[in-house]
Amino acid sequence: MEILDGKKVSNQIKEEITVEVAQMKERGEKVPHLAAVLVGNDGASLTYVGSKVRSCKKIGFESTLIHLPEETTEEDLLKQVHQLNNDPAIDGYIVQLPLPKHIDEEKVLMAVDPDKDVDGFHPTNFGKMALDMETFISATPFGIMELLKRYKVDTEGKHTVVIGRSHIVGRPISILMSQKGNPGNSTVTLAHSRTKNLKELTLQADIVISALGVPKFLKADMVKDGVTIIDVGITRVPDESKEKGYYITGDVDFENVSKKASYITPVPGGVGPMTIAMLLKNTLLARERHNA
Amino acid sequence: MEILDGKKVSNQIKEEITVEVAQMKERGEKVPHLAAVLVGNDGASLTYVGSKVRSCKKIGFESTLIHLPEETTEEDLLKQVHQLNNDPAIDGYIVQLPLPKHIDEEKVLMAVDPDKDVDGFHPTNFGKMALDMETFISATPFGIMELLKRYKVDTEGKHTVVIGRSHIVGRPISILMSQKGNPGNSTVTLAHSRTKNLKELTLQADIVISALGVPKFLKADMVKDGVTIIDVGITRVPDESKEKGYYITGDVDFENVSKKASYITPVPGGVGPMTIAMLLKNTLLARERHNA
Numbered sequence: 362m363e364i365l366d367g368k369k370v371s372n373q374i375k376e377e378i379t380v381e382v383a384q385m386k387e388r389g390e391k392v393p394h395l396a397a398v399l400v401g402n403d404g405a406s407l408t409y410v411g412s413k414v415r416s417c418k419k420i421g422f423e424s425t426l427i428h429l430p431e432e433t434t435e436e437d438l439l440k441q442v443h444q445l446n447n448d449p450a451i452d453g454y455i456v457q458l459p460l461p462k463h464i465d466e467e468k469v470l471m472a473v474d475p476d477k478d479v480d481g482f483h484p485t486n487f488g489k490m491a492l493d494m495e496t497f498i499s500a501t502p503f504g505i506m507e508l509l510k511r512y513k514v515d516t517e518g519k520h521t522v523v524i525g526r527s528h529i530v531g532r533p534i535s536i537l538m539s540q541k542g543n544p545g546n547s548t549v550t551l552a553h554s555r556t557k558n559l560k561e562l563t564l565q566a567d568i569v570i571s572a573l574g575v576p577k578f579l580k581a582d583m584v585k586d587g588v589t590i591i592d593v594g595i596t597r598v599p600d601e602s603k604e605k606g607y608y609i610t611g612d613v614d615f616e617n618v619s620k621k622a623s624y625i626t627p628v629p630g631g632v633g634p635m636t637i638a639m640l641l642k643n644t645l646l647a648r649e650r651h652n653a
Numbered sequence: 654m655e656i657l658d659g660k661k662v663s664n665q666i667k668e669e670i671t672v673e674v675a676q677m678k679e680r681g682e683k684v685p686h687l688a689a690v691l692v693g694n695d696g697a698s699l700t701y702v703g704s705k706v707r708s709c710k711k712i713g714f715e716s717t718l719i720h721l722p723e724e725t726t727e728e729d730l731l732k733q734v735h736q737l738n739n740d741p742a743i744d745g746y747i748v749q750l751p752l753p754k755h756i757d758e759e760k761v762l763m764a765v766d767p768d769k770d771v772d773g774f775h776p777t778n779f780g781k782m783a784l785d786m787e788t789f790i791s792a793t794p795f796g797i798m799e800l801l802k803r804y805k806v807d808t809e810g811k812h813t814v815v816i817g818r819s820h821i822v823g824r825p826i827s828i829l830m831s832q833k834g835n836p837g838n839s840t841v842t843l844a845h846s847r848t849k850n851l852k853e854l855t856l857q858a859d860i861v862i863s864a865l866g867v868p869k870f871l872k873a874d875m876v877k878d879g880v881t882i883i884d885v886g887i888t889r890v891p892d893e894s895k896e897k898g899y900y901i902t903g904d905v906d907f908e909n910v911s912k913k914a915s916y917i918t919p920v921p922g923g924v925g926p927m928t929i930a931m932l933l934k935n936t937l938l939a940r941e942r943h944n945a
Contacts, residue, residue: 467786483780484776484777484778484780484781484783484784484786484788485776485777485780486776486780487780487783487784488775488776488777488778488779488780488781488782488783489776489780490780491776491779491780491783491820491824491828492776492779492820492824493820494759494776517847518847518848518849520850526831526832528783528784528785532783532784532828535843536783536824536828539818539843539845540818546845546847547847548842548843548844548845548847548848548849548850548854549842549843550840550841550842550843551827551831551840551841551842551843552840553831553838553840555809555810555838555839555840556810556840557810557840558812558840562840
């Protein structure tokens with residue numbers, strides 16, 4: 362059993378980007394600039410955005426945090442988005458979700474210039490991904506593909522079962538895993554809430570990618586020996602004995618499933634850390650494409 | 654065993670559209686106008702485009718055929734595309750594929766205004782489809798969904814195996830079948846050229862959608878009793894005893910597979926005729942959206 366160490370790999374990726382940025386600076390070129398728009402004061406969102414901005418600083422990117430009050434109108438947010446679209450200094454930006462309820466998320470995401478949409482959430486970028494064209498692949502599925510690639514996990518002709526059909530994880534990773542390429546070329550089954558015989562399917566899987574959000578849902582008796590497990594679930598389980606009042610767990614009963622697995626991602630320290638690394642990678646790509 | 658009669662259903666759809674168009678005329682409204690761009694003289698393309706234009710006339714649409722010579726430059730074709738984008742008389746248009754080899758197909762398809770892209774091939778429309786937003790769904794997968802709907806084939810929680818991962822059939826139908834909705838909510842496995850255990854998969858399937866293009870590939874011993882079969886393959890098999898010099902066959906060994914099936918599409922007369930009907934439906938939708 363080998364751990365797919367997302368923390369280690371994400372640090373490698375950040376180091377690689379740091380070197381590239383240093384070279385850009387030496388050549389007198391503009392370095393990548395990521396902006397993040399945050400509306401309101403949701404605790405988790407503040408943490409995520411803060412972490413993204415800190416990561417930018419560490420690797421030598423420029424970064425801008427645009428923190429707007431909770432009561433910002435949709436109109437004002439759209440103005441902000443258009444400003445970012447038209448600002449040549451900004452290579453890429455994200456609008457942190459969720460947005461306050463009085464704002465139409467779809468409308469805002471549609472207003473983001475696809476060429477600056479480093480989250481890869483715009484339909485144009487999603488469509489390009491699905492049609493195997495150059496684009497920004499959103500950070501979580503991109504991170505999973507990169508993790509499989511760096512550990513040289515053989516996916517060709519393997520049966521991959523993806524659990525969960527969300528637009529940001531299950532759907533895109535099911536597409537990427539079945540596309541030509543390596544990783545890729547997998548036979549992919551996409552399972553979801555209406556799937557009737559999930560255990561029957563996961564028992565056939567060479568690779569299980571779980572993006573369900575149900576703690577310890579995937580048990581050892583649901584997988585075969587030698588399986589590769591990618592656990593995308595991150596749930597905070599309340600626990601008063603912990604300093605933070607909760608602990609983090611994934612979709613997978615790691616203790617028991619890991620005994621049967623060839624490769625497995627831990628939670629935390631698996632897919633999670635890859636996500637920020639791939640957002641930074643997309644921002645670097647945005648800079649390079651705008652330069653080209 | 655019930656035949657999913659695409660010819661009958663497509664005629665129903667055309668009749669429904671005819672009634673709507675007549676009502677538009679009565680109200681003094683502009684009727685839908687479809688344009689088709691054909692470059693060169695490929696025999697099959699001439700047939701397809703001719704058939705699309707004739708269908709428009711029959712149901713009361715305006716139609717324009719723009720037939721350009723084989724030696725048309727990419728630049729001139731792009732000019733034509735921009736003219737169509739800017740012509741308020743045109744509600745939707747298609748660029749018949751394949752294009753001559755000196756023209757970059759992707760570049761041309763990317764130039765089509767997504768709001769007039771009734772083929773649904775533009776990445777923005779493909780992405781909207783995959784993200785379950787309002788869009789133009791391309792005609793073949795749209796036709797399959799409509800056929801399942803009109804015959805009230807229950808797809809929820811069923812295991813659908815799609816054979817073939819093409820951008821115009823396999824990929825989109827695998828997405829649509831697994832989305833929320835009815836038809837939809839299927840557990841979908843996408844199989845392709847790198848799939849190792851295809852028979853093992855098809856034997857588990859409640860629904861098989863084959864878009865492979867290999868005559869009579871799917872045999873009776875590959876499916877279970879009660880299966881629903883959607884045959885998207887259309888191959889011309891040379892046969893000197895036929896007047897045309899060929900006969901048309903699908904991916905499915907119809908004679909034997911049909912004995913085990915609950916529902917099955919014939920070839921010809923199944924998915925094929927649905928395709929033109931759904932192109933007309935998309936053009937009607939384009940007119941309505943431009944009106945709204």
